[in-house]
Amino acid sequence: MATITGAAFIRGEIYSDSLVTFGGRGGDASFLAPDPMSLLDHLPLRDPGALRDLYELKFDDIVDYLVELGEGLDLSKNEFVQEALEHSYLMTDMTPPLLHRQYSEFRHIFRREFVRQMADVPIGIPLLEDWQEVQLSDGRLASIRAMGARSLHIVAGNSPFVTAITIVRNAITRSDAIIKLPSNDPLTALAIARTMADFAPDHPLTKHLSVAYWKGGTEEFEQRLYLPSNLEKIVAWGGFASLKHVTRYIHPGLxxxxxxxxxxxxxxxQEAFASEASMREVARRAASDMGSLNQLGCTAARVIYVACGTGIEGVVKLNHLGEMIYEALLGLPGSISSKPKRFDPELRDNIRVLKSFEDYYTVIGGEEDEGAVIVSHAGEPVDFHTSLAGRVANLVPIDKPLDALRGMSAYTQTIGIYPEALKSELRDILPLYGAQRMVSLGYANTGNSSLPQDAIEPTRRMCKWIVDESCDPARIPAPWLEN
Amino acid sequence: MSIHEDALKMCNNPKEYFNNDGYNAHHMPLEELHAMQLAGAQARFSALRDQIPVLQSVADNLGIDKVDSFEAIGLLLFPHTMYKSYPSSFLEKSRFTDLTKWLDRLTAVSISSLPVGDCETIDEWLDVLDDESQLRVLHSSGTSGTMSFLPRTKREYETFFGLTRMCLLEALKEELRPGDNDFFHVISLGFSTGRSGALRAQQAFREQLAGSDDRYHPLHDVPMSSDVMYMAARLRRAEARGEIDSLVVNPKIRARRQEFEETQRSLAQSIRRLFDEVIAGLIDQRVFMVGMWSQLQAVAGEGLARGITEAFAPGSIVQGGGGAKGAVMEDGWEDDVKRFAGVQRFMNTYGMSELMSVNYLCEDDRFHLQPWIVPMILDPDSSKPLPRAGVQTGRAGFMDLLAQTYWGGFISGDEVTIDWLPCRCGRTSPNLKNDIRRFSDKQGGDDKINCAAADEAHGAAINFLASDLG
Structure with a gap:
C-alpha cells in the first residue's frame, strides 16, 4: 500500500512534523498527516479581533486575489496541484480521467465574473463591502452589513470543486476558515493553500485559511476545537456519520x-415518446444526469420517473427507453463518465437478484460493473433505490408526472425535468414534498454556486448579519420619555 | 456406501448419520468434511436445479449444470436480498396472490394455486400457507424496512428441531449434559408464538428441551403479529429516508388496534410478570433460558436488583445469540447473567434466519460450524470464494444442506474470520472468530464524506439523535 505524506497549513504556515498515519479510503493508500493534537494550540483563531485585517481590503482586492489564485492553479504549471492530482488517484472514488478533468477545471471557479456573481447573487456586493443604509417606516435609519465569521468547514470529498467553492466563499465573506480535509480528498485544499502561500504569503486572505486532517469523531480533539470561543459557524457537508458527531457540539454561539x-x-x-428522435434526445440527457461524475454527486439522477403509463404498453416503451439510456451512458466521454473504480458488492447482488424476476424488472447491462438501467414494471422504485450508485438508474413507470411525488422526500435535492414546460407545471408542487432544485433534463450535474443549495443560501448563512440603528427622539417615540 | 450416499444421509438426517453424537459431527477430518459437503451440495443442486424456478434461472444464466467445485457453489449463492425481492407494493397493498406467485419461484413446493385471494393481512396470508401447504414460511424482523420471506417446510423444521439436543449437548461440558429423559423449564425471552425466524425456531426449545407446554415460559405470553412487525419496520424506514407523507395503514390492521394496545401494555409489564409469575416458581429448578443479549441483560439486571443470585439449579443453561443488535451492553453483563442464573458458562451462538441450526461458541471463543452448514467465505469486493485453508476474513456465505425444498446457499451481510485449522478446543470443524460484524456497520466508519446520501448512515443518525435527545 502506498503512503502519501500530507501536511497541515495554518494561516500561512506549513506544519509537517509529528506525522501519524491515517487509513486511506478503500485501502489503496494510507495518509500521513500531523497529529491533530499537536495542532490544537495553533488551529483556532482565538482572537476574533484578528479578522480586522480583512476589513482593510476592498472587495475588488479580494476579487483580484482570487483571480490571481485561479490563474496560479493551472494544472499544466502548478506543481502543488500536479502532485495533489497524482496522489489523489489513490484516494478518490473517481476514475483517473474524471479526476483529471475536475482538476483541470476547478480553477475556473476563481474567474472574475464568477467570483463577483457568487457574492452578488446571494448577498449583494455592497452589503459585503460596507454598511448599507435603510430608512425604515418607523423613523429609524438602519445600516446593515454582512460580516465574516470564524468558521469550520467539514467539506465533502467527492469533488475538488467543493474545496474550491469553500475557499471562494470564505474570502468573499471576509471569514476565517478551518477546512477539515475529507479522507477521500485530503490533498486539494492543501495544494490550493500552498499556492496561496507561494504568491501572497502575507496577504490577509492567505492568513485566514487553515487546512488540516483529523478523523471525524476524534472526540478529545473535537471537543477542544468545536467551542464558541474558537468558532462561530460550522459548515458541514454531507455524511451523516460526520454530521452526527458535530451535532453534539452545537449550542448557542456555535x-x-x-x-x-x-x-x-x-x-x-410523455412528450419524450413523441418520436424516435425525441426518445434518443431524452435518453442522452438522462444518461448525462445519471452518469456524469460517475453518479458520485448528490445531484446525480438515480430514480427516473417516466410518464409512459403503468400498463404493459407503457413498460414496453420504457424498456425501449432504458436500452437507449444504457447505450447513451456507455457513449459518454471518459472524462465525464467511465466504468466505476469500485462497485458496491451489495448493489451488484441486488441487481443480480432482479435478473431472476423478469416479470417484475428488466435489467439492462450490469454484467461487468459498468453500470446498469433497471426498469421496474410496477410503478414503484426498487427496494434498494437509496443505494443506487456506480452508474445505476432505476426507471419507474408512472401515469402522470405528478405521480412522481411519491418518490420525493426530505432528502430529495435536484429534479431533472423533461420537457421544459413540465418544469413550470411542477415547480410549485415538488418543493412541498422535498425537492429543492429543478433543472432542465441533462444539466443536473452542472451547477452554479451562486445559487441557493439544499434549499438554503449557504454563503448568506456564513455571514454574520449586523445592524447599526440610528434613532432620533424627534422622529421615534423615546421609551424613557413615555409616561 | 459411496460418498454421495453418505453425504445425502448426512444432509437428510444428520442425527442418524452422526449416531446422535455431536462429537462425531465436530471431529471429522477436514478433507473428509470438504468432500462430504461438496457431495451434499451436488446432491441438493441436482435435485433442486429444475424444481426451483429462480435457481433454474440463475443456473441457466451461468450455464451451470452440476456442482463439482466450491467455486461453482460460490457462483450459485443467493444474495440474502433474494428473499425480499418482491415489489414492495405487494405487501403495502395486500397483493397476496402476487406475493404467493413471487414466493412460488423460490421453492420446490407448488403454492401458486393456494386460496390467498381473500387475505388482507400478512397474518392471514401466513395462516393460509400454514394450514393449506407444507410450508412454514418464516420472515425476517424487517430491520431494513422490508420483510424477507423464506419458504421452509414443516419437514425441514422437524429435521432441524430433531438436532437441537445433539447440538446443545455437544457444546456442553460432559458433567453438565442432561440425560435423555431430563427436561428443562425453558424461559424464552420473546413472544409465545409468531412467524419470524426466531419465533418459528422456538418450537425446538418447546418440544425438545421443555418437552411439554407447561414447562415453556415465554417472556411475553402473547402472540406476535407479523403485520405489527412489518408496520414498525416501515415506520423506521420512512423516518430513515425522510419520507414526508405518512404511511397508509391497512384498515384491517387499524381495526386490531385494541389488541395491539393490550399487547403493548403487557410488554411493558413483561419482565415484572416474568419474575412474579414464572421465575419465583422456578428457583432451584433446572432451567434453559434463551434470548437476545439485551433481553438477557435486562432480566439479569432485574434479578440482581431483586437480590436474586444463583437462581436456578446446577445444570441450568443460559443461551444467547444475535449480538447486541444496536442495544448498549454494559461492561460485565455476561458475568451478571451468570451470577443471576447461577451458570458457569453463557452459551453464545451464531446463527441467522437463513440457517436452521445455530453454531455454538466453544471454550476457546470460536463459533464452530455444524457440518451440514457449508461455509463460503467470499472476497468482499469481488464476491469470489477465498481459499478453504488457513485463516480468511471476508463476507460470510453459507450453504445450509438441511434445506431440501428451497436453495440453502446464500450470501449474508456479515464480515467473518474463519479458521480452517483445528481449534485449540480439539474440534476439527471450521470455526469463526468471535468478532463478527455487519458490513453495513462499517460504512461511515471510514470518515469519507460525500454529499450524496446513503441510507444506512441516515438510519444510524436517526438512532443517534433519538438516543441523544432521549
Whole structure:
C-alpha cells in the first residue's frame, strides 16, 4: 500500500512534523498527516479581533486575489496541484480521467465574473463591502452589513470543486476558515493553500485559511476545537456519520450550517415518446444526469420517473427507453463518465437478484460493473433505490408526472425535468414534498454556486448579519420619555 | 456406501448419520468434511436445479449444470436480498396472490394455486400457507424496512428441531449434559408464538428441551403479529429516508388496534410478570433460558436488583445469540447473567434466519460450524470464494444442506474470520472468530464524506439523535 505524506497549513504556515498515519479510503493508500493534537494550540483563531485585517481590503482586492489564485492553479504549471492530482488517484472514488478533468477545471471557479456573481447573487456586493443604509417606516435609519465569521468547514470529498467553492466563499465573506480535509480528498485544499502561500504569503486572505486532517469523531480533539470561543459557524457537508458527531457540539454561539446528504431524481413527461428522435434526445440527457461524475454527486439522477403509463404498453416503451439510456451512458466521454473504480458488492447482488424476476424488472447491462438501467414494471422504485450508485438508474413507470411525488422526500435535492414546460407545471408542487432544485433534463450535474443549495443560501448563512440603528427622539417615540 | 450416499444421509438426517453424537459431527477430518459437503451440495443442486424456478434461472444464466467445485457453489449463492425481492407494493397493498406467485419461484413446493385471494393481512396470508401447504414460511424482523420471506417446510423444521439436543449437548461440558429423559423449564425471552425466524425456531426449545407446554415460559405470553412487525419496520424506514407523507395503514390492521394496545401494555409489564409469575416458581429448578443479549441483560439486571443470585439449579443453561443488535451492553453483563442464573458458562451462538441450526461458541471463543452448514467465505469486493485453508476474513456465505425444498446457499451481510485449522478446543470443524460484524456497520466508519446520501448512515443518525435527545 502506498503512503502519501500530507501536511497541515495554518494561516500561512506549513506544519509537517509529528506525522501519524491515517487509513486511506478503500485501502489503496494510507495518509500521513500531523497529529491533530499537536495542532490544537495553533488551529483556532482565538482572537476574533484578528479578522480586522480583512476589513482593510476592498472587495475588488479580494476579487483580484482570487483571480490571481485561479490563474496560479493551472494544472499544466502548478506543481502543488500536479502532485495533489497524482496522489489523489489513490484516494478518490473517481476514475483517473474524471479526476483529471475536475482538476483541470476547478480553477475556473476563481474567474472574475464568477467570483463577483457568487457574492452578488446571494448577498449583494455592497452589503459585503460596507454598511448599507435603510430608512425604515418607523423613523429609524438602519445600516446593515454582512460580516465574516470564524468558521469550520467539514467539506465533502467527492469533488475538488467543493474545496474550491469553500475557499471562494470564505474570502468573499471576509471569514476565517478551518477546512477539515475529507479522507477521500485530503490533498486539494492543501495544494490550493500552498499556492496561496507561494504568491501572497502575507496577504490577509492567505492568513485566514487553515487546512488540516483529523478523523471525524476524534472526540478529545473535537471537543477542544468545536467551542464558541474558537468558532462561530460550522459548515458541514454531507455524511451523516460526520454530521452526527458535530451535532453534539452545537449550542448557542456555535451555529451549524448543514448541507446534508441528498439524493436526486428525474421526471420525464410523455412528450419524450413523441418520436424516435425525441426518445434518443431524452435518453442522452438522462444518461448525462445519471452518469456524469460517475453518479458520485448528490445531484446525480438515480430514480427516473417516466410518464409512459403503468400498463404493459407503457413498460414496453420504457424498456425501449432504458436500452437507449444504457447505450447513451456507455457513449459518454471518459472524462465525464467511465466504468466505476469500485462497485458496491451489495448493489451488484441486488441487481443480480432482479435478473431472476423478469416479470417484475428488466435489467439492462450490469454484467461487468459498468453500470446498469433497471426498469421496474410496477410503478414503484426498487427496494434498494437509496443505494443506487456506480452508474445505476432505476426507471419507474408512472401515469402522470405528478405521480412522481411519491418518490420525493426530505432528502430529495435536484429534479431533472423533461420537457421544459413540465418544469413550470411542477415547480410549485415538488418543493412541498422535498425537492429543492429543478433543472432542465441533462444539466443536473452542472451547477452554479451562486445559487441557493439544499434549499438554503449557504454563503448568506456564513455571514454574520449586523445592524447599526440610528434613532432620533424627534422622529421615534423615546421609551424613557413615555409616561 | 459411496460418498454421495453418505453425504445425502448426512444432509437428510444428520442425527442418524452422526449416531446422535455431536462429537462425531465436530471431529471429522477436514478433507473428509470438504468432500462430504461438496457431495451434499451436488446432491441438493441436482435435485433442486429444475424444481426451483429462480435457481433454474440463475443456473441457466451461468450455464451451470452440476456442482463439482466450491467455486461453482460460490457462483450459485443467493444474495440474502433474494428473499425480499418482491415489489414492495405487494405487501403495502395486500397483493397476496402476487406475493404467493413471487414466493412460488423460490421453492420446490407448488403454492401458486393456494386460496390467498381473500387475505388482507400478512397474518392471514401466513395462516393460509400454514394450514393449506407444507410450508412454514418464516420472515425476517424487517430491520431494513422490508420483510424477507423464506419458504421452509414443516419437514425441514422437524429435521432441524430433531438436532437441537445433539447440538446443545455437544457444546456442553460432559458433567453438565442432561440425560435423555431430563427436561428443562425453558424461559424464552420473546413472544409465545409468531412467524419470524426466531419465533418459528422456538418450537425446538418447546418440544425438545421443555418437552411439554407447561414447562415453556415465554417472556411475553402473547402472540406476535407479523403485520405489527412489518408496520414498525416501515415506520423506521420512512423516518430513515425522510419520507414526508405518512404511511397508509391497512384498515384491517387499524381495526386490531385494541389488541395491539393490550399487547403493548403487557410488554411493558413483561419482565415484572416474568419474575412474579414464572421465575419465583422456578428457583432451584433446572432451567434453559434463551434470548437476545439485551433481553438477557435486562432480566439479569432485574434479578440482581431483586437480590436474586444463583437462581436456578446446577445444570441450568443460559443461551444467547444475535449480538447486541444496536442495544448498549454494559461492561460485565455476561458475568451478571451468570451470577443471576447461577451458570458457569453463557452459551453464545451464531446463527441467522437463513440457517436452521445455530453454531455454538466453544471454550476457546470460536463459533464452530455444524457440518451440514457449508461455509463460503467470499472476497468482499469481488464476491469470489477465498481459499478453504488457513485463516480468511471476508463476507460470510453459507450453504445450509438441511434445506431440501428451497436453495440453502446464500450470501449474508456479515464480515467473518474463519479458521480452517483445528481449534485449540480439539474440534476439527471450521470455526469463526468471535468478532463478527455487519458490513453495513462499517460504512461511515471510514470518515469519507460525500454529499450524496446513503441510507444506512441516515438510519444510524436517526438512532443517534433519538438516543441523544432521549
Amino acid at each position: 451555529e451549524l450550517i448543514s448541507l446534508d446528504p441528498k439524493r436526486s431524481a428525474t421526471v420525464i413527461g
